[in-house]
Structures are given as C-alpha cells and as structure tokens.
Amino acid sequence: MTEMLDYAFMQRALLAALLVGITAPAVGIYLVQRRQAVMGDGIGHVALTGVALGFLLSTNPVWMAVLVACLGAVAMEVVRWYGKARGDLALAMLFYGGMAGGVMIINLAPNGSNANLTTYLFGSITTVSDSDLTAITWLSVFVLAVSLGLRRQLFAVCQDEEFAQVTGLPVRLLNLLLAVTAAVTVTVAMRVVGLLLVSALMVIPVAAAQQLTRGFAATLGLSVGLGVLVTLSGTTLSYHADVPPGASIVVLAIGLFALVTVLAAPLAKHRARSVARGETEGTLGHSEGSDRAAATHRTTRV
C-alpha cells in the first residue's frame, strides 16, 4: 500500500490532490451559496481553450489556462452585472465556445491532436511535473487567501447581494475577485481531476457537508475535510486500478454524498426538535403551532 509513496510522481500527485481537495470546496461553497453551482463547469470549458493555446504558442498550458479562464470568468461576471443576456444562456455560450475553441486550436498546433487534451480533460497523476506542482502551490495560496481571508465578506455578498451593497461593501470588486478565484481553482484542479470533472469537486463536498451542518463556517470546514478525503483516496485508487484520477475521485465523492444523505435523515428530525425547544426557552414563548410545523417542515426538506 505504501510502496506507491516511493515514486516521486506519486508524491507529487498526492500533494497536488491534497491542494485541490482543500481549494476546490473552499471556493465552490460560494458558488453553491449563490446557486451558480455549474459556473465551475463553464470556466472549465473556457480553460480548455487556454490549454490548447498553450500548446499552439509552445508555452506552459497551465499558465495559459489560468489567463484564459480568468478572462472567461470576468466576462461571465460582467454579463451578470449588465444583465444583457440571460445568465444561463451566457453560460451555455461559454461552454460551447470554450470546448470548440479548444479542439480547434489544439489541431492547429504543431504535433497537436485531441490526445494531448485527454490528460487535461480527465486528469492524469503521472504527468504532474515539478513545474506544475510549483504553479499549483502558488495558485492554491492565492485561492485560500481569498476564500478563507475574505470569507465573511464573500458570505455576505453571496447571501444577500443587495444588502451587502447597501451596507457599503465593494460588491462588484468582491464578485470579480470570486470569479477570478474560481477560475484559478479550476486550473489548479485540472491536472488532478480534469476540466470536465473539476466542477464536481467544487460542488459535491459542499452538497454532502451541508446535510450535516447548521452554519456556514461549519459547512466550509467539513466540505474541505471531505474534499481532501476523496481526492487523496481517489488518487490512491487511481494508482492501483489504473484509471484516470478524475473519474475515481468523482465516483468516490458521489458515493460519499449518498452515504451522508442516508445518515443525515435522523439528524434533520433532531434539529427540528431543537429549534422548537429553543423557541420555547426564549423570552418569546408564544410561537404558534403553525410556526413550529413550518419550521419542522423546512428542516426535514433539507
């Protein structure tokens, strides 16, 4: 079991997996909170064009993907501000355009073919190079500085954008920063899980964690924990079963989600009872029956 740690490529792969397991849910939680869970997917498709451009211009595909993905994310955010197009349609255009652009450009590149893209689409542990790892580490530092350092501000903006604006927070700046951070996260994760499955890692750990938690901070902490658990175990599985890591990581994440869903059902009942109890303990014990029934109903829905 531990013999895989003797290989330098596995050490790099596990380190990259660890960083992705931390960063993807830490950013994804804000996208889920804002009900933009598929935004990571849109950015992933755009990043594909960046990867292909990297091949065409013979530069590092990771940095080119960062650049192009950031531009795409900013474009999405600008479309959202001005409301010129429906958000879902704008996103759809980015999906198609990113994918088509990537395939077209890679075939224009010298010695380029769709095969070059496969490792970026589904991830590949054996090809994480030292320079990739350096890039992933620096990008992860940036992502964590934003997603953890500004968590209260980003929480406020994603929870109630109008209130955040009235209270004087620089909402547009924070939205742009979140979009860029999401783009950076996608490119961090693409070597490990691949561009097509990166969004899963931003969303599924959060979706699993929120069934067990009551608050935002707790959800953030638990989803990062679950993210690390599935990326490390998925990478290990990928080594032993010889499958792309993106696939094994996402399959494990969905399995974990299903398990948590089954375990969380009794918890929801307990939570409804504790809200009812808190209300009667409080100074205002006049809660009407319908109130309580509504609270119970809402909680069990989760």
Add this chain to the structure above:
Amino acid sequence: MGQYDGDPVIALRGATAALGARQVLRGIDLTVRRGETVALLGANGSGKSTTVRAVLNQVPLTGGELELFGTPLARFSAWQRIGYVPQRSTAASGVPATVREVVASGRLGRRRFRPLGREDRAAVRGALELVGLAPLAREPVDALSGGQHQRVLIARALAGEPELLVMDEPLAGVDLASQRVLAHTLREQVARGCSVLLVLHELGPLAPLIDRAVVLRDGRVERIENPDRLHDLACHPHGSEPVGGSDAALRIETGKVGLAAGEADSEARV
C-alpha cells in the same frame, strides 16, 4: 410636529425613476428628519418599494435630487450609517447559515476588511437579544418561521448600529409575537435617536410610533398624514376601499392587542 426641525437624514426632491420601460416614480418629494419615523403607504405598484430602493441607491434616479445626511448621493459614502431591512425573501440560500452568521454580516459595513473584534461580537449579541433570538443564535436560518426570519433581518440591520433604519414591509407574513417584538424594537431605536423610514401595507401595531405617513399613488405623493389623523389611516389605509372594510377593522384590533403586550413588555424590561 415642530419637534423635528433637525437636519434631514433623507431629502428626496422631485425624484423620478423607471424600471425597464415603466415609469415608476413620477416626482416624489420625501424628507425624513433626525429622530423622525416616517411610513410610506400606498397600494401595490404605487412606488413604495422603488422609492426606498432609490433612497438606497439600488434603483438609479432618472431625475430629481437625493441627499443622505446632508450629502448629495454622488458624494455619499457613509453607508454604514444606514441599516436596511429588505423585504423577506422566500428563496433560501444554497448553503446553511446560522442566525448569528447572518446577523454578523450586518457588522461588515463598519469593519470593512478588518476582522471582527470584541465590540462587534457585543453588537451582534445585543441585536440578537433585542429581537429575542439569542436562544436561536446557533440554529440554521432555514429552520425558522417567517416571523423569526424577519427578526433575523432586523437584527442584521441593527448590528451595524445605524442612525437611519430603512425597512421594506417588515410586517408582511409576520406572526403576532414577532409584530410585538418589531414594535418594541422600533420604539427602542427611536428612543436612542434613530430615524426610521418604513414601507407598510397598513400601520397596524406600529401606528403609535409613526410621526408622519406619506401615501403614494401612481408614483406621486398623494397626501401626507400627520399623527392626529393616523388612527383613521390605520383603519382605512387606502381611503375608501370598496372591499375589505371589516378586514381593516380586524387589522386594527390585532394591532391594539399587539401594542398593549408590547408596552407591557418594554415596561417590564425598564
């Protein structure tokens, strides 16, 4: 009332605004002075909420002037002096959040990018106690009733210790217990010198707190009612409505019940 000759906190003159192609405000004049409590009344679509959102710079004015705390809007930046209680949205957020977390976000206007300190935690705790939600501070907001949720939004605004409170339909879908808490909270805020602008459908239990009611109709100020006429307005907020007469009478009845209990409550606390 001559007692409110203080500086205007809100001065809106000849305001016009449009939502899309529809002209919603057609020349609104609205002044709220320091320590004053003003209610905006009117039928659905009369421009109440748009007026409030224009005051908060969420709807751009196409004409007219707006001054906040004596500063023209273009140069105004002291948004932390304003506490905003939006209309309660039924759409839940995608990720759970505790009552305390939501209320604490009302403190960010003062802290900006610095971490929250002891003073901030005390303000959050104080706001939670004022609306009677301290025992539920660690519960998820999604599990609360409509009235409790409204109280969370009020506590969030109060956490910033505002000098001006702006509330959009705070009584909508709120149970009797929460209406009492609201009346009590407003009285406390007014007592410490806070100005209040409220959008209301009917005055209900808040009638005795209100200095002036501005009635809007089709984007214009239809009339301004002074306190001595407010009792009538509480009974018949929209003039002589053909239907709902008994309904209105019922509302003022429940209002009185809520008020009496609210007063007893505030005396007990003193």
